[in-house]
Amino acid sequence: MAAQGSQHAAAPATAAREGLREREIAGEQRHLDTVYRRLEEKLAEAEYVLEDAAKRVQVGTPGALAERDAQVFRAGAHLHRLNNEFEDFLFGRIDLQQADAPEEHGIPSFTPLDAADPNVAQSLHIGRLGVLDAEFGPLVIDWRAPAAAPFYRATPLEPGRVLRRRVIRSKGRKVIGVEDDLLRPDLAPVLDGEELAVIGDGALMASLGRARSHTMRDIVSSIQKEQDEVIRAPAAGATLVTGGPGTGKTAVALHRAAFLLYQDRRRYAGGILVVSPTPLLVSYTEGVLPSLGEEGQVAIRAIGSLVDGVEAGRYDTPETARIKGSARMVQLLRRAARAALELHAPTELKVVARGEVLRLDAARLHAVRGQVVGGGGTPLNLLRPRARRLLLDALWAEAVRDLPRPGDHYAREQRQEEKEAFDEYVSDEAPFLDFLQAWWPALTPRQVLGTLKSSRHTNRIARRAVTGEEARLLAASWRHLGERGEGAVSAHDVALLDELQQLLGEPARPRTREVDAVDLLTGLDEVTTFADRTARVRERGPVERTEYAHVIVDEAQDLTPMQWRMIGRRSRTATWTIVGDPAQSSWPFPQEAQAAMDEVLGGKPRRRHTLTVNYRNPAEIAEVAAKVLALAAPGTPSPTAVRSTGTLPRFAAVTATGPGAFAAAARAELVRLLGEVEGTVAVVVPMDRRAEAAGWAEGLGERVVALGSLEAKGLEYDATVVADPTGIAGESEGGLRVLYVALTRATQRLTVLSGPDDLPDSRGVPALLR
Numbered sequence: 001m002a003a004q005g006s007q008h009a010a011a012p013a014t015a016a017r018e019g020l021r022e023r024e025i026a027g028e029q030r031h032l033d034t035v036y037r038r039l040e041e042k043l044a045e046a047e048y049v050l051e052d053a054a055k056r057v058q059v060g061t062p063g064a065l066a067e068r069d070a071q072v073f074r075a076g077a078h079l080h081r082l083n084n085e086f087e088d089f090l091f092g093r094i095d096l097q098q099a100d101a102p103e104e105h106g107i108p109s110f111t112p113l114d115a116a117d118p119n120v121a122q123s124l125h126i127g128r129l130g131v132l133d134a135e136f137g138p139l140v141i142d143w144r145a146p147a148a149a150p151f152y153r154a155t156p157l158e159p160g161r162v163l164r165r166r167v168i169r170s171k172g173r174k175v176i177g178v179e180d181d182l183l184r185p186d187l188a189p190v191l192d193g194e195e196l197a198v199i200g201d202g203a204l205m206a207s208l209g210r211a212r213s214h215t216m217r218d219i220v221s222s223i224q225k226e227q228d229e230v231i232r233a234p235a236a237g238a239t240l241v242t243g244g245p246g247t248g249k250t251a252v253a254l255h256r257a258a259f260l261l262y263q264d265r266r267r268y269a270g271g272i273l274v275v276s277p278t279p280l281l282v283s284y285t286e287g288v289l290p291s292l293g294e295e296g297q298v299a300i301r302a303i304g305s306l307v308d309g310v311e312a313g314r315y316d317t318p319e320t321a322r323i324k325g326s327a328r329m330v331q332l333l334r335r336a337a338r339a340a341l342e343l344h345a346p347t348e349l350k351v352v353a354r355g356e357v358l359r360l361d362a363a364r365l366h367a368v369r370g371q372v373v374g375g376g377g378t379p380l381n382l383l384r385p386r387a388r389r390l391l392l393d394a395l396w397a398e399a400v401r402d403l404p405r406p407g408d409h410y411a412r413e414q415r416q417e418e419k420e421a422f423d424e425y426v427s428d429e430a431p432f433l434d435f436l437q438a439w440w441p442a443l444t445p446r447q448v449l450g451t452l453k454s455s456r457h458t459n460r461i462a463r464r465a466v467t468g469e470e471a472r473l474l475a476a477s478w479r480h481l482g483e484r485g486e487g488a489v490s491a492h493d494v495a496l497l498d499e500l501q502q503l504l505g506e507p508a509r510p511r512t513r514e515v516d517a518v519d520l521l522t523g524l525d526e527v528t529t530f531a532d533r534t535a536r537v538r539e540r541g542p543v544e545r546t547e548y549a550h551v552i553v554d555e556a557q558d559l560t561p562m563q564w565r566m567i568g569r570r571s572r573t574a575t576w577t578i579v580g581d582p583a584q585s586s587w588p589f590p591q592e593a594q595a596a597m598d599e600v601l602g603g604k605p606r607r608r609h610t611l612t613v614n615y616r617n618p619a620e621i622a623e624v625a626a627k628v629l630a631l632a633a634p635g636t637p638s639p640t641a642v643r644s645t646g647t648l649p650r651f652a653a654v655t656a657t658g659p660g661a662f663a664a665a666a667r668a669e670l671v672r673l674l675g676e677v678e679g680t681v682a683v684v685v686p687m688d689r690r691a692e693a694a695g696w697a698e699g700l701g702e703r704v705v706a707l708g709s710l711e712a713k714g715l716e717y718d719a720t721v722v723a724d725p726t727g728i729a730g731e732s733e734g735g736l737r738v739l740y741v742a743l744t745r746a747t748q749r750l751t752v753l754s755g756p757d758d759l760p761d762s763r764g765v766p767a768l769l770r
């Protein structure tokens with residue numbers, strides 16, 4: 001009876017709440033309608049302007065007419081995006097208390113919170129873009145505007161002026177729900193004398209529980225305070241953000257790009273580079289910025305696609321990767337570039353001039369080559385004009401070897417004139433031109449890399465830069481390259497190609513007078529021949545070297561020193577946002593990478609942030625991952641999981657050995673998980689088992705993917721199967737940290753599938769996770 005009575009008493013309260021919810025939704029619907037009406041008005045206005053302008057083409061300057069066209073175009077694009085792309089264009093509202101409302105005064109009746117209430121100074125609606133009404137009052141405030149910051153920053157402990165924060169959910173033009181947080185519970189609102197519960201479950205939990213697809217969603221309606229502080233941090237210097245898996249580092253980095261564009265569009269338009277570790281992460285994240293209304297101004301590039309015209313398509317073994325990533329490669333490449341010049345160089349120069357045969361032998365040529373390079377530092381391809389001039393000098397010295405030195409001023413002038421005539425004659429002679437071409441060829445980075453495929457050659461030039469064994473490993477990784485270095489390269493090779501580009505330089509652009517790079521310093525330059533200029537046109541390849549105004553590095557813990565140098569070359573005047581998690585690093589020498597980063601950042605002021613809450617993994621999964629974290633990076637705190645699902649990770653062991661042993665178990669697990677979750681499922685394996693795993697996933701549809709451990713970086717799935725954890729942990733020096741990455745990809749379900757090598761106990765829990 002008591003239970004019945006309480007149910008009975010609860011009914012009117014529930015009904016009242018439902019009534020209130022509907023009323024609030026209707027209120028928000030009215031506002032959204034107003035917003036769309038206003039947008040349509042703007043569009044109509046713009047169209048009118050266009051028609052009008054078309055009718056009276058003589059009126060107005062061409063510039064003004066173009067501006068009108070642009071206005072129409074912008075308004076049209078705006079409405080199109082609102083209708084088609086922004087599912088919840090208007091997503092938030094804050095109700096702010098009067099700035100001077102006395103604390104103890106309280107608010108007598110603010111139900112519902114209402115702009116007409118004298119205590120509510122302002123109700124602000126927040127959306128993906130700003131919209132003004134006819135009087136220039138804000139109908140919607142852009143989420144990036146300073147006025148929107150309290151939406152993200154206010155907490156019950158520090159509410160500021162915010163009384164209530166509301167998340168509005170809509171589909172197309174229809175409001176479908178509102179979820180409120182009351183920031184001042186002490187001012188508990190009342191409805192007809194009844195206490196009003198907070199409406200909804202909270203937008204954050206709703207979005208975290210949602211099934212995942214293969215593209216990342218923006219988090220604009222539920223950015224948390226510590227994340228907002230990063231997004232809105234000042235642009236100057238470098239903003240360094242660390243945080244464990246799932247703390248929103250990637251999401252925050254992308255929202256920061258949108259924020260910077262909003263804040264200073266002129267400075268950042270076209271000039272923000274986001275560097276991502278893998279092409280998979282690029283395609284996973286590239287939809288986020290368009291959903292924030294930003295398209296085209298931000299370049300999101302995988303680290304292996306940073307050099308134009310080159311796309312990394314191979315993986316290096318961990319041992320080779322750690323050599324290629326090391327700063328020691330700079331020395332090796334410098335020598336490789338010099339050696340490539342000499343590789344097929346002729347050893348004698350012979351020309352006929354002034355009626356005699358003039359020769360430069362190998363020793364003389366060697367000396368001239370040393371003279372050309374001088375103190376080093378100048379890119380080799382730019383030294384060709386200097387090589388020509390010094391060769392001509394050497395030939396002239398041969399030509400006048402037996403003549404007495406000119407005694408007086410007149411004789412010296414005459415000798416000088418003869419020399420000029422000699423230079424002009426010789427430098428247009430085919431034997432000389434052919435020799436120069438062969439002796440100082442314009443090299444491409446690919447060509448130089450190609451020379452290193454010979455382990456004898458690599459070993460010969462390596463000296464102390466790398467050991468004999470390292471030289472052998474390097475050469476083996478390039479064995480497949482063609483004579484001119486053509487063929488597939490790895491992401492680590494791309495950084496080496498970029499370094500070589502720096503060492504070689506661009507062959508100079510053709511022009512009437514070509515400047516000697518060294519002589520620039522002395523104020524001298526010289527005239528080139530036609531043959532030389534046309535040769536340069538042929539040699540030049542397509543090269544991009546863009547500078548960016550802001551560089552955002554995602555998963556920065558994985559960058560090698562050589563990759564830092566590559567990014568540094570694109571960001572000499574840039575400001576930085578660098579996000580990463582040392583505990584997830586697959587690079588084995590963090591100090592070396594830190595030093596490389598320090599060199600790139602120079603003296604720029606740095607501000608540091610730490611993100612502490614894991615929004616991806618439920619507590620049950622985070623707990624298993626924390627066991628590996630304790631081994632991988634002892635002492636590193638685990639981020640706090642924000643939710644729990646009540647479902648523990650599953651452990652299963654495969655006892656059979658040999659090829660195919662995992663197949664049945666893995667496939668069965670994938671099928672089971674597909675039935676349990678609505679979204680994506682991934683199986684993560686050691687890198688050398690990728691082909692095998694692709695077979696397990698075959699035919700299971702688009703929701704399933706098979707990934708090597710390094711490919712899983714930054715991605716997330718509703719459910720994951722981590723197969724052969726010991727295999728992942730043992731595949732490289734940073735293997736435990738890679739396993740930590742693999743274990744932290746799931747938003748709902750995790751299965752660990754162990755083999756006999758993982759030493760599973762009777763419950764199937766592998767030794768590493770006990």
Ligand SMILES: Nc1ncnc2c1ncn2[C@@H]1O[C@H](COP(=O)(O)OP(=O)(O)OP(=O)(O)O)[C@@H](O)[C@H]1O
Binds near residue numbers: 219245247251615716
């Ligand atoms: N404030 C938020 N509101 C809603 N979802 C969030 C929020 N912050 C993060 N998330 C979600 O949590 C997940 C993890 O975010 P993200 O991938 O940016 O984390 P990360 O720190 O880069 O992780 P990792 O280090 O593992 O790559 C994503 O699905 C993201 O959308």
